[in-house]
Amino acid sequence: MIRVRVQKIESIRxxxxxxxxxxxxxxxxxxxxxxxxxxxxxxxxVQGVVQAxxxxxxxxxxxxxxxxxxxxxxxxxxxxxxxxxxxDVNQIYELELSNQAVKFKKAP
Numbered sequence: 001m002i003r004v005r006v007q008k009i010e011s012i013r014x015x016x017x018x019x020x021x022x023x024x025x026x027x028x029x030x031x032x033x034x035x036x037x038x039x040x041x042x043x044x045x046v047q048g049v050v051q052a053x054x055x056x057x058x059x060x061x062x063x064x065x066x067x068x069x070x071x072x073x074x075x076x077x078x079x080x081x082x083x084x085x086x087x088d089v090n091q092i093y094e095l096e097l098s099n100q101a102v103k104f105k106k107a108p
Contacts, residue, residue: 002027002095003107004070006087012074020076023087025095027070070095 008024038044075083085093085104092107 002070002097003092004028004095005067005092006089007067009087009089014074014076018076018078020074021080021087023073023075024069025071025073025093026067028067 004025004027006023007026008022010022010024012020012022014020036047038047083104085106094105094107096103096105
């Protein structure tokens, strides 16, 4: 099971001129957190200053996850309706790939 988030939905036209949707799904993974213990007093002081800056200034945010492009769907309006899922931007789905099938389930 893979957790994906809808990053973008765009209206498109296929080569025959039929209206459709381009749905971009990304996988978000957590960055493992591990403590780095500097060996010198100077390095510990620098680490403390950097951590204080990250907490006080929004231009130095700590990243706890990163995004990977996972899947882009190009669907005509008819195909989108047949799929039976109303995708919304930022909605998270569980993506299952098994037995030559792709299944989506809205994540709790």
